[in-house]
Amino acid sequence: MNTIIEIKKDYSLELPDFLTKTDSLNPNASLQYQNINKELFVIVIEEDRKEFTRKIVENKAEEVYPPNLKGYTDIISHSIGETIKISARTEIEDLEINGLPAKNFTIEGQTQDKIPVYYSFTIIRGENNYYQIAQWTAKNQKALFEKQMSEIAHSFKQL
Template sequence: MKKHLFITIITAFLLLSCGDSKEEIQTIKIKGLYSIELPEYLTKTTGLDNSASLQYQNTLREVYIMVIDEPKSKLEKAIKENALEDYYTPDLDGYAKLLNEGIETRASLDSVPQLISKKINGLNAKTATFTGNSQGIDIYWSLAFIEGKNNYYQVMIWTLADKKEQYKETMKAMINSFKETNKSKK
């Protein structure tokens, strides 16, 4: 009888532990500008980048995300004031190129990130994934440059390079969940 009970308990435990491993999702809304869906294991932080409107992390899993939003007029002004019209256009292509080149100067990349044009919830976007080394640590990045009605958005997600396979689909889902809200479209 005890053996039968033990087998039943072990079987139940195995069935429960092999059940749906789908992660719980939280929807984060920022400043009436946008929303993004993140795994619940990510928690709010403030130490990633002072200019980011969204910063979440899980230091145990080594997963980090930040979003920077900037008015379109800021890009146009920066290009004009710095006489960069010959190098960058005041549009999504120019924004993505400018920031992409900035990444290349701050990290040792395995290859130059190739920007891919796509739509994210109706918004024009450029996305890229790449690996490299920053401050002696091998990193896998997934990023998106997104054009909203009045703003550009930079979504940057990273983890350790050896965790790429574990998190790349989750990172892709986070980027693809980005939505500009109605308040930002006025």
């Protein structure tokens, strides 16, 4: 069974019932759910689109990171390499999720503690925010959770 979780009357995400709410995964996340025993973790980080554009322009980074969905996704894609030793990465794929433009990519690698992991990142351009849905599991659980991670990301709805 799944449960629809609403955050601040802004967005909703449909999550499996075996995930429980936490606040220990990322201090910037507006949604954080996990199941430590099954090794599945889901967070959503929101970033104001105007604020993102302001930061890009202020830092004169428009050439490298255009102030749009592609630029925001590229920043996430490049910055993940700072915390994960990447062994495999998919190309960034264009999607539409419930009428909103989105991008998705996955990464396999090792954490700084040498734990093999599989990550799925889905970035959605909402009306006022970018939403980063980051999900991860142990690499040996990839086959078990890959489809479910995609279903979670595709359940995103702006309210």
